[in-house]
Amino acid sequence: MSTLELEPSVDTSKMQISDEVAIQIADMNKWFGTFHVLRDIDLTVYRGERIVICGPSGSGKSTLIRCINRLEEHQAGKIVVDGTELNSDLKNVDKVRSEVGMVFQHFNLFPHLTVLENCTLAPIWVRKVPRKEAVERAMHFLEKVKIPEQANKYPGQLSGGQQQRVAIARSLCMMPRIMLFDEPTSALDPEMIKEVLDTMIELAEEGMTMLCVTHEMGFAQAVANRVIFMADGQIVEQNEPKEFFNNPKSERTQQFLSQIIGH
Amino acid sequence: MADYSYVREDMLPEREPPVSEVGIIGWLRENLFSGWFNSILTILSLMFIYMILAAIVPWLWTPTWGAGSLSECREIIADLGKQHGGACYGVITERWQQLLFGFYPDELRWRPILTFLGLFVALGPVLFSDVFPRKVLWFTGAYLFLAPWLMWGGAIWTPLLVAAGPALGYLAYRFLYGVIGNLGAVIVAVLVPILFWLFLVGPISSGLFSVIPLGLEVVESRLFGGFMLSVWIGVVAIAISLVLGVVLALGRQSDLLIVKYLSVGFIEFIRGVPLITLLFVASTLLNIFMPPGTNFDIILRVMIMATLFASAYIAEVVRGGLAALPRGQYEAADALGLDYWKAQRLIILPQALKISIPGIVSTFIGLFKDTTLVSIIGLLDPIGLTGSIRADANWNGIVWELYGFIALLFFLSCFAMSRYSMWLEKKLRKDHH
Numbered sequence: 001m002s003t004l005e006l007e008p009s010v011d012t013s014k015m016q017i018s019d020e021v022a023i024q025i026a027d028m029n030k031w032f033g034t035f036h037v038l039r040d041i042d043l044t045v046y047r048g049e050r051i052v053i054c055g056p057s058g059s060g061k062s063t064l065i066r067c068i069n070r071l072e073e074h075q076a077g078k079i080v081v082d083g084t085e086l087n088s089d090l091k092n093v094d095k096v097r098s099e100v101g102m103v104f105q106h107f108n109l110f111p112h113l114t115v116l117e118n119c120t121l122a123p124i125w126v127r128k129v130p131r132k133e134a135v136e137r138a139m140h141f142l143e144k145v146k147i148p149e150q151a152n153k154y155p156g157q158l159s160g161g162q163q164q165r166v167a168i169a170r171s172l173c174m175m176p177r178i179m180l181f182d183e184p185t186s187a188l189d190p191e192m193i194k195e196v197l198d199t200m201i202e203l204a205e206e207g208m209t210m211l212c213v214t215h216e217m218g219f220a221q222a223v224a225n226r227v228i229f230m231a232d233g234q235i236v237e238q239n240e241p242k243e244f245f246n247n248p249k250s251e252r253t254q255q256f257l258s259q260i261i262g263h
Numbered sequence: 264m265a266d267y268s269y270v271r272e273d274m275l276p277e278r279e280p281p282v283s284e285v286g287i288i289g290w291l292r293e294n295l296f297s298g299w300f301n302s303i304l305t306i307l308s309l310m311f312i313y314m315i316l317a318a319i320v321p322w323l324w325t326p327t328w329g330a331g332s333l334s335e336c337r338e339i340i341a342d343l344g345k346q347h348g349g350a351c352y353g354v355i356t357e358r359w360q361q362l363l364f365g366f367y368p369d370e371l372r373w374r375p376i377l378t379f380l381g382l383f384v385a386l387g388p389v390l391f392s393d394v395f396p397r398k399v400l401w402f403t404g405a406y407l408f409l410a411p412w413l414m415w416g417g418a419i420w421t422p423l424l425v426a427a428g429p430a431l432g433y434l435a436y437r438f439l440y441g442v443i444g445n446l447g448a449v450i451v452a453v454l455v456p457i458l459f460w461l462f463l464v465g466p467i468s469s470g471l472f473s474v475i476p477l478g479l480e481v482v483e484s485r486l487f488g489g490f491m492l493s494v495w496i497g498v499v500a501i502a503i504s505l506v507l508g509v510v511l512a513l514g515r516q517s518d519l520l521i522v523k524y525l526s527v528g529f530i531e532f533i534r535g536v537p538l539i540t541l542l543f544v545a546s547t548l549l550n551i552f553m554p555p556g557t558n559f560d561i562i563l564r565v566m567i568m569a570t571l572f573a574s575a576y577i578a579e580v581v582r583g584g585l586a587a588l589p590r591g592q593y594e595a596a597d598a599l600g601l602d603y604w605k606a607q608r609l610i611i612l613p614q615a616l617k618i619s620i621p622g623i624v625s626t627f628i629g630l631f632k633d634t635t636l637v638s639i640i641g642l643l644d645p646i647g648l649t650g651s652i653r654a655d656a657n658w659n660g661i662v663w664e665l666y667g668f669i670a671l672l673f674f675l676s677c678f679a680m681s682r683y684s685m686w687l688e689k690k691l692r693k694d695h696h
């Protein structure tokens with residue numbers, strides 16, 4: 001496991017959790033064919049929360065957060081994002097997707113478009129932002145992820161860490177209220193992990209609601225207000241990071257933690 | 264401070280590399296004579312090439328351009344004392360206009376020529392998007408309707424009314440969208456222009472023409488012929504089949520089962536039958552299905568069949584391109600909130616089509632050459648014309664010169680397409696990486 005050298009200080013002043021519900025998942029179940037991948041998921045996320053989801057491979061972490069913007073469809077139970085229920089109504093799906101940003105393990109940038117075009121595409125075509133404004137916005141976020149000078153390059157010309165930061169900027173350009181991260185650093189070389197985590201920490205400091213599947217336990221300890229442990233398609237345990245790491249309740253969690261930390 | 268015994272103050276001038284390493288000699292040595300085995304191969308190949316050229320060039324190099332018949336050619340060749348005979352170019356001097364234009368009236372030939380030149384202007388913004396200003400696309404749009412009018416002539420009202428068809432379809436869509444939902448509105452929007460074209464354009468156009476007689480002299484389809492006919496059928500079929508092929512490829516991947524199976528059925532059926540059978544259907548059977556009284560032009564029918572045929576192949580080529588895209592591209596587009604059509608247009612198709620360029624161009628080249636099959640159903644494309652030329656008493660027995668000329672025309676066109684595709688691939692590769 002790669003550990004994060006903790007930032008000297010994470011500025012927690014704006015990290016406030018309101019009592020407004022951002023995501024409500026109730027009694028949610030999902031199957032892939034006959035395989036019961038998510039079982040009875042109940043999860044309420046409040047605005048401003050920073051949640052880290054961890055667990056062994058195949059436990060359904062990706063599937064869970066992909067259900068939140070309906071890249072996967074759930075079969076039973078209820079998912080409400082920002083007051084909009086995810087069901088077969090495509091308008092709802094589009095609404096949720098334009099409110100929720102997602103960052104993938106393999107970046108999934110559009111290789112035939114420049115970095116800038118990657119960032120302006122969705123605002124222009126989905127949000128109908130005028131081109132000039134979209135470019136300004138894109139440059140703003142590219143500066144934020146510290147690669148404005150790469151704006152006119154193609155993704156294939158950037159390093160993995162830079163690509164992932166572009167992917168984050170691309171999501172932010174849609175002004176999402178919630179960000180989902182699916183193992184954003186696991187495809188990166190160690191020296192690039194930090195630059196991406198720094199970007200994510202900055203986001204957290206600004207009060208973004210974040211759900212993050214990651215095995216970066218240093219990040220979890222520094223930033224998360226809640227850590228969720230999943231196994232076999234269920235939420236086995238959740239707690240604030242200090243308790244979670246120092247005092248895991250279930251045996252399954254202890255076993256998992258000893259595997260990834262114990263060396 | 265360190266003490267150096269010698270410090271260079273001037274740079275030596277660069278010297279030319281030794282002669283044996285550069286230039287023609289260097290290149291020859293490196294590529295053709297590197298080692299005894301290669302040298303022998305080179306010499307053998309050169310001898311082989313010489314033998315072929317020695318046989319062909321004297322045959323080709325024959326001053327028979329002025330001959331008026333095959334026997335005249337033979338006299339010229341006999342006078343030159345050539346043992347193996349020679350080419351008889353008189354037939355091309357005499358018939359090249361016919362081979363190019365068929366029986367299109369002499370005094371109206373400026374029309375196909377203008378159409379052909381217009382084609383390049385219309386294609387400019389499509390093929391060379393960074394050289395041509397985008398505004399030229401308006402011309403491209405107008406060209407779609409003006410080109411048939413230039414070729415066939417008739418009232419100016421016909422192309423204008425035809426152009427109004429899609430507009431009517433769009434209006435129908437806007438009007439019905441709220442009433443019968445998206446799918447129904449789309450179906451009506453497709454049907455309205457087709458019905459309008461089939462049943463209303465003719466009467467309205469002739470009505471308008473009797474009031475305001477603006478138009479070009481009509482040239483009937485049976486006068487169309489020669490290479491012009493091949494290009495005319497080929498270009499129309501290529502242009503429409505690209506659009507139709509992409510739609511079919513998307514249909515084949517669709518989640519809507521009806522759309523999917525219709526696409527699959529169409530593609531598999533069309534790919535399963537030879538083009539020539541489709542052309543026979545066009546020449547004989549199709550009229551049976553048409554409402555009585557509509558006389559459906561034979562060239563239009565052939566164009567439709569050639570288009571359908573090519574679109575099935577294009578669909579499969581494009582499907583290959585679509586399948587080659589990683590799933591992450593679809594997911595990223597979805598996650599950003601792009602709907603299906605926007606995702607296809609902005610993200611998926613540009614990449615899939617780029618991958619498919621070689622296959623698409625191969626299909627086009629194949630289609631263009633296949634247009635010569637129309638000679639079998641009696642259209643006078645260059646191949647169809649050879650029959651009557653060779654039946655002419657003056658040119659009875661001529662083969663190589665005639666077919667060679669036609670082959671040259673096709674070769675130049677296909678070679679140009681092939682070069683364009685290579686250029687485009689290279690440009691896109693450079694753009695993206």
Ligand SMILES: Nc1ncnc2c1ncn2[C@@H]1O[C@H](COP(=O)(O)OP(=O)(O)OP(=O)(O)O)[C@@H](O)[C@H]1O
Pocket residue numbers: 032035037055056057058059060061062063064
């Ligand atoms: N499209 C699919 N069809 C069928 N099974 C799937 C599909 N996607 C995932 N699965 C299965 O569902 C289970 C959970 O997958 P998921 O990707 O959510 O796990 P994960 O916790 O993210 O694992 P990892 O840490 O390896 O990413 C796995 O057993 C996986 O094989």
Ligand SMILES: [Mg+2]
Pocket residue numbers: 061062063182183
């Ligand atoms: Mg995963």
